[in-house]
Amino acid sequence: MITVTSPLLPDFEEFTALAREIWSSRRLTNQGEFHKRFEEALCRYLDVPYISIFTNGTIPLLASLKALEITGEVITTPYSFVATSHALKWCGLTPVFADADPRTGNLDPQSVERLISDKTTAILPVHVYGNPCDTEAIKRIAEHHGLKVIYDAAHAFGVRRSGRSILSEGDLSTLSFHATKVFNTLEGGAVVCPTAAMKHKLDNLKNFGIRGELCVEEVGINGKMDELRAAFGLLNLRCVDAAIAARKERSELYRRLLGNASRVAFTERDTATEHNYSHFPVLFSDREERDRVYGLLLDHGYHARRYFYPLITDSAPYDTCRGADATPNARHISDRVLCLPLYHDLQLKDIEKICTLINNC
Numbered sequence: 001m002i003t004v005t006s007p008l009l010p011d012f013e014e015f016t017a018l019a020r021e022i023w024s025s026r027r028l029t030n031q032g033e034f035h036k037r038f039e040e041a042l043c044r045y046l047d048v049p050y051i052s053i054f055t056n057g058t059i060p061l062l063a064s065l066k067a068l069e070i071t072g073e074v075i076t077t078p079y080s081f082v083a084t085s086h087a088l089k090w091c092g093l094t095p096v097f098a099d100a101d102p103r104t105g106n107l108d109p110q111s112v113e114r115l116i117s118d119k120t121t122a123i124l125p126v127h128v129y130g131n132p133c134d135t136e137a138i139k140r141i142a143e144h145h146g147l148k149v150i151y152d153a154a155h156a157f158g159v160r161r162s163g164r165s166i167l168s169e170g171d172l173s174t175l176s177f178h179a180t181k182v183f184n185t186l187e188g189g190a191v192v193c194p195t196a197a198m199k200h201k202l203d204n205l206k207n208f209g210i211r212g213e214l215c216v217e218e219v220g221i222n223g224k225m226d227e228l229r230a231a232f233g234l235l236n237l238r239c240v241d242a243a244i245a246a247r248k249e250r251s252e253l254y255r256r257l258l259g260n261a262s263r264v265a266f267t268e269r270d271t272a273t274e275h276n277y278s279h280f281p282v283l284f285s286d287r288e289e290r291d292r293v294y295g296l297l298l299d300h301g302y303h304a305r306r307y308f309y310p311l312i313t314d315s316a317p318y319d320t321c322r323g324a325d326a327t328p329n330a331r332h333i334s335d336r337v338l339c340l341p342l343y344h345d346l347q348l349k350d351i352e353k354i355c356t357l358i359n360n361c
């Protein structure tokens with residue numbers, strides 16, 4: 001079975017050499033040497049001022065909401081992985097759902113503006129498939145209404161627009177280094193932040209809110225990344241440029257082979273952006289056709305995924321939230337989308353087979 005993604009792995013011998021160092025140091029976690037080196041390497045690679053690494057990509061959302069002291073209602077998107085909305089609920093916040101741009105799946109700024117109430121304090125958009133949101137429009141709305149912006153950038157590792165990291169947009173951006181993402185540390189994640197003071201706050205929040213040996217400053221959580229995974233991340237960072245280049249080559253092959261098949265359309269991607277090719281989504285004319293192709297590919301050993309389907313607002317915790325019943329564009333894209341297998345060492349002949357199956361279906 002060919003799965004929709006497959007993890008990027010560093011050289012095993014290099015990893016065991018670093019593991020041996022960790023064994024002899026006996027320093028396994030609590031922001032040790034590899035934690036520090038990995039944060040520095042990430043800042044350089046991503047070209048961002050400060051980063052705080054975490055044990056997964058969900059705790060960074062919780063910690064960001066706490067760090068910015070968000071209260072009341074937060075406007076977010078139904079077109080995402082459910083962790084985005086879960087983070088709001090876990091912080092006791094009220095998610096309000098705006099619609100998506102039908103061409104990209106990203107949050108539609110105009111739809112956001114219509115939902116702002118006197119309880120709204122923040123916007124939580126997602127850079128869907130690593131394609132940047134309309135950050136300028138979101139910034140204008142946020143400034144006009146005095147709202148904070150946290151970007152769920154779980155898909156957007158390394159993405160740049162007009163030469164600048166997309167992770168510098170908004171008040172904070174969160175990353176996931178889960179095994180299924182473009183860059184992984186098995187499980188892991190991070191918050192990208194603009195100042196040393198904010199990094200300090202996040203470092204404290206992910207360590208139970210403890211300062212020094214005797215002082216508990218605030219209600220923190222355990223969100224720390226251990227030394228083994230930080231070492232793994234340091235090594236994988238050396239491989240990620242080649243992996244992104246391989247993803248690009250595979251995406252371009254898909255586009256060439258599917259380009260003339262009138263039954264698929266592509267989501268729009270910003271042309272000023274250096275993409276990371278995190279997914280290869282295609283759009284069919286309706287849900288029945290999409291599901292038929294999904295089943296056909298599965299019958300031939302290709303497990304494509306319907307990302308994101310169903311909408312977050314179709315699940316029980318969210319179906320009665322404000323805005324949940326009025327996102328027709330998000331529903332339209334969700335009903336038609338299929339993400340085809342895409343990863344750095346996917347065989348080109350498998351892409352050819354997948355495209356032949358789709359074109360002849």
Ligand SMILES: *Cc1c(COP(=O)(O)O)cnc(C)c1O
Pocket residue numbers: 056057058059080081083084126152154155176177178187188189
């Ligand atoms: C993967 C993902 C997350 C959660 O990250 P984990 O590392 O799995 O906790 C959050 N938001 C989006 C959009 C994701 O794709």
